[in-house]
Amino acid sequence: DIQMTQSPSTLSASVGDRVIISCRASQTIDGWLAWYQQKPGKAPKLLIYEASVLESGVPSRFSGSASGTEFTLTINSLQPDDFATYSCQHYYSYWRTFGQGTKVEIK
């Protein structure tokens, strides 16, 4: 199985900060990577797919990038609504795996 290693597990930040979350795949996934946002008691929300394509309706302060098996989610100018848990997921095969999640907390 492909393992997804996400870091950090927790991140403290302030409104207006730039936040970067990393995700590493244990083997090539050809860029088939998605990022999700989840808030307590709510359904996860797709933010980015194909490593860097913004889902419709997602604010442009969110962006994704890739370099080999390393992937990053960047949030520019963090907003109050962005405090949540973020997870990466590969879809290189049907046996999709998620990263452990990164909780973005208020500093």
Add this chain to the structure above:
Amino acid sequence: EVQLLESGGGFVQPGGSLRLSCVASGFTFRHSAMSWVRLAPGRGLEWVSAVTDDGDRTYYTDSVQGRFTISRDNSKNTLFLQMDSLRVEDTAIYFCAKAGHCGSTSCPFDSWGQGTLVTVSS
């Protein structure tokens, strides 16, 4: 608007069974592959099972293979997850998720339900 509404969760003892359902609306259900994903207390999201749009092929994560069965009824726009031989470690919120923006082999999930809680405890 895509809507996915799960039901069937509850409290069950180890070794017991539950059947989850997910009723879909707002899209052409028979054209979409579907999955179940769970979120256990203190853990990250975990993909559990998937079924192709026609229901012909199914996939499972190793920990539920042989115990869970995914199926769908395209005439009723409904996805199912039959869970047998439940274990304490199956305790989680179970989400039904729609595949979208597919790549060469598989897809991320572009819509999710609100989830249904399954608690396995003696």
